[in-house]
Amino acid sequence: MSAMGEFDLIARYFARPAKRSPLGTGDDCALLAPAPGMQLAVSTDMLVEGRHFLSTVDPARLGHKALAVNLSDLAACGAKPLAFTLALSLPAVDEGWLEGFSRGLFALADAHDCELVGGDTTRGPLNICITVFGEVPAGSALLRSGARAGDDLWVSGTLGDARLALEVFRGTLELPSELFALARARMEMPDPRVALGQALRGIASAAADVSDGLLGDLSHILRASGVGAVVDADAAAGCIAACAHPAFDRGVLGDELQRLYALSGGDDYELVFTAPVTAREAVAQAGRASATAVTRIGRIEADAGVRIVDAARVPVEQRFTSFDHFV
Amino acid sequence: MSAMGEFDLIARYFARPAKRSPLGTGDDCALLAPAPGMQLAVSTDMLVEGRHFLSTVDPARLGHKALAVNLSDLAACGAKPLAFTLALSLPAVDEGWLEGFSRGLFALADAHDCELVGGDTTRGPLNICITVFGEVPAGSALLRSGARAGDDLWVSGTLGDARLALEVFRGTLELPSELFALARARMEMPDPRVALGQALRGIASAAADVSDGLLGDLSHILRASGVGAVVDADAAAGCIAACAHPAFDRGVLGDELQRLYALSGGDDYELVFTAPVTAREAVAQAGRASATAVTRIGRIEADAGVRIVDAARVPVEQRFTSFDHFV
Numbered sequence: 001m002s003a004m005g006e007f008d009l010i011a012r013y014f015a016r017p018a019k020r021s022p023l024g025t026g027d028d029c030a031l032l033a034p035a036p037g038m039q040l041a042v043s044t045d046m047l048v049e050g051r052h053f054l055s056t057v058d059p060a061r062l063g064h065k066a067l068a069v070n071l072s073d074l075a076a077c078g079a080k081p082l083a084f085t086l087a088l089s090l091p092a093v094d095e096g097w098l099e100g101f102s103r104g105l106f107a108l109a110d111a112h113d114c115e116l117v118g119g120d121t122t123r124g125p126l127n128i129c130i131t132v133f134g135e136v137p138a139g140s141a142l143l144r145s146g147a148r149a150g151d152d153l154w155v156s157g158t159l160g161d162a163r164l165a166l167e168v169f170r171g172t173l174e175l176p177s178e179l180f181a182l183a184r185a186r187m188e189m190p191d192p193r194v195a196l197g198q199a200l201r202g203i204a205s206a207a208a209d210v211s212d213g214l215l216g217d218l219s220h221i222l223r224a225s226g227v228g229a230v231v232d233a234d235a236a237a238g239c240i241a242a243c244a245h246p247a248f249d250r251g252v253l254g255d256e257l258q259r260l261y262a263l264s265g266g267d268d269y270e271l272v273f274t275a276p277v278t279a280r281e282a283v284a285q286a287g288r289a290s291a292t293a294v295t296r297i298g299r300i301e302a303d304a305g306v307r308i309v310d311a312a313r314v315p316v317e318q319r320f321t322s323f324d325h326f327v
Numbered sequence: 328m329s330a331m332g333e334f335d336l337i338a339r340y341f342a343r344p345a346k347r348s349p350l351g352t353g354d355d356c357a358l359l360a361p362a363p364g365m366q367l368a369v370s371t372d373m374l375v376e377g378r379h380f381l382s383t384v385d386p387a388r389l390g391h392k393a394l395a396v397n398l399s400d401l402a403a404c405g406a407k408p409l410a411f412t413l414a415l416s417l418p419a420v421d422e423g424w425l426e427g428f429s430r431g432l433f434a435l436a437d438a439h440d441c442e443l444v445g446g447d448t449t450r451g452p453l454n455i456c457i458t459v460f461g462e463v464p465a466g467s468a469l470l471r472s473g474a475r476a477g478d479d480l481w482v483s484g485t486l487g488d489a490r491l492a493l494e495v496f497r498g499t500l501e502l503p504s505e506l507f508a509l510a511r512a513r514m515e516m517p518d519p520r521v522a523l524g525q526a527l528r529g530i531a532s533a534a535a536d537v538s539d540g541l542l543g544d545l546s547h548i549l550r551a552s553g554v555g556a557v558v559d560a561d562a563a564a565g566c567i568a569a570c571a572h573p574a575f576d577r578g579v580l581g582d583e584l585q586r587l588y589a590l591s592g593g594d595d596y597e598l599v600f601t602a603p604v605t606a607r608e609a610v611a612q613a614g615r616a617s618a619t620a621v622t623r624i625g626r627i628e629a630d631a632g633v634r635i636v637d638a639a640r641v642p643v644e645q646r647f648t649s650f651d652h653f654v
Contacts, residue, residue: 027471027551028403028536029368029461033361040367041356042444044458046414048451076355087373087456117369120456124375129414129447129456131371134356144354209355224354 030117043073063104070132075197076209079134081114089124147206147225147274153298161186163265190269195290207273213264234311236262357444370400390431397459402524403536406461408441416451474533474552480625487567488513490592517596522617534600540591560586561638
């Protein structure tokens with residue numbers, strides 16, 4: 001079979017009947033038409049082996065994650081997923097891998113009613129590039145630039161678990177198997193906060209997704225909004241699911257590392273967002289409506305920069321750097 | 328400088344003031360709003376070193392080509408370019424390379440008023456993934472499925488020159504330097520037929536872009552339309568610019584290879600399209616209006632399959648396979 005033939009075969013794993021696109025995945029372009037009054041939100045992410053995922057990862061989980069990290073960008077804008085394109089470079093045709101990858105990818109796509117409308121497959125080092133499309137009513141997208149002094153600072157879901165799993169893989173940490181499974185699922189199967197993002201439209205004043213670590217992604221909001229923040233490191237550390245589990249042995253991970261992994265662990269795919277104090281009940285309601293935990297972890301201030309404190313409001317002297325993926 | 332810092336630096340080569348997107352390249356998503364009555368045409372292409380380009384290519388030419396192959400897909404649909412996203416994986420930060428690549432990329436983008444609205448940069452084997460967006464009036468996109476028996480078969484511009492250049496690089500062919508420069512420019516700086524594609528709306532019955540070789544891409548039209556074709560191999564061979572040049576020595580490339588390179592050379596980024604016989608003057612006018620040569624190279628027939636003939640209508644017994652890129 002020629003190289004072209006092999007890669008035609010790959011494409012077959014991703015061919016499904018078209019729904020949203022008038023042309024499906026066959027023509028040179030897919031055609032999309034956002035509903036009247038809607039803007040199209042677009043984001044693209046490229047995943048490279050060894051940097052964004054370990055070579056040992058289950059292909060179904062990788063298929064899930066490749067789309068999840070893109071859906072997380074739509075969530076941060078409050079957009080509803082519509083469609084995506086997939087460009088895939090593979091060193092060789094491995095049908096078992098393709099079956100698993102496409103199964104994980106489509107399971108998440110179907111859960112969000114997000115249709116594959118086009119793509120490209122080629123031979124080369126493993127590389128997955130997805131571009132995702134969502135729609136949002138014109139003028140109501142969540143932006144990074146709307147945070148105001150006095151706003152509360154919130155985060156969704158859990159923080160730091162993906163980093164705990166990575167540290168176990170790296171051999172710097174040991175966890176009981178049930179906690180490792182929990183942390184590993186957060187690393188390999190992130191749950192993009194799509195429903196919460198949409199529920200926060202009109203409530204949150206600014207939002208970003210947490211991919212490179214909470215402090216790093218918060219800094220994008222602060223810069224775009226021209227403000228600063230006080231962050232309660234212990235409130236953030238309380239968001240680590242594995243550490244809150246009864247089976248967790250506090251001896252294996254001190255307070256300092258818990259704060260570090262919560263604030264700059266990375267790979268969380270949660271939302272960090274701000275909202276006026278008067279919107280506390282509305283934020284809580286958005287969390288309930290989307291079955292997503294929301295935790296208040298600080299406050300926006302006029303002074304630029306981030307001031308990290310503990311639960312007693314005492315400044316924490318610790319260096320928090322942004323997540324460096326696997327290098 | 329940390330890896331994150333380096334890749335922030337890369338992103339700076341691609342940061343420009345936003346025009347079309349309300350958010351520019353900063354937020355988690357770019358926002359696009361097609362004009363009322365317009366559909367959005369979307370296509371994605373991934374370029375891998377050694378497969379889609381040689382490692383020795385000038386980075387400015389690579390920047391041009393990476394966008395050109397995507398614009399060519401828009402051209403095949405008759406869409407007007409609007410915007411694109413760029414995901415880029417690089418083994419290391421090379422500022423000279425980035426300067427050249429971004430210069431070539433933006434020169435072509437500006438020529439087509441196509442704005443970079445988002446992207447992603449990461450460390451990894453060299454990989455360029457562009458997703459391009461265009462707009463087309465609802466219902467008037469050129470499709471692959473509209474070819475009808477009796478239609479003329481047309482091709483734009485020149486064919487086979489990219490393959491001649493590749494064969495010179497491979498050492499299987501020698502050309503005088505002025506012809507090599509001409510062929511190499513067609514290989515490295517393809518000119519996407521964006522204006523012609525738009526001019527053919529309402530005239531062409533079907534269209535595709537020629538990336539994998541004329542016969543391979545024609546087969547997509549034939550399959551989607553449920554028809555076959557007779558192709559005049561000598562008319563196609565007449566489209567090789569280098570071979571039509573006065574400095575070309577007919578001794579270095581016989582008729583058979585000229586036909587082969589024209590019909591399945593690949594990397595042409597021309598349009599292959601069909602149109603009713605009654606539209607011949609309209610097609611010629613579309614070519615003049617877009618300053619693009621158009622050549623009639625055959626006819627659509629009801630019988631499936633492709634029948635290749637020479638200028639005297641005698642069947643040509645030759646094996647034409649699809650372009651295999653560089654592997």
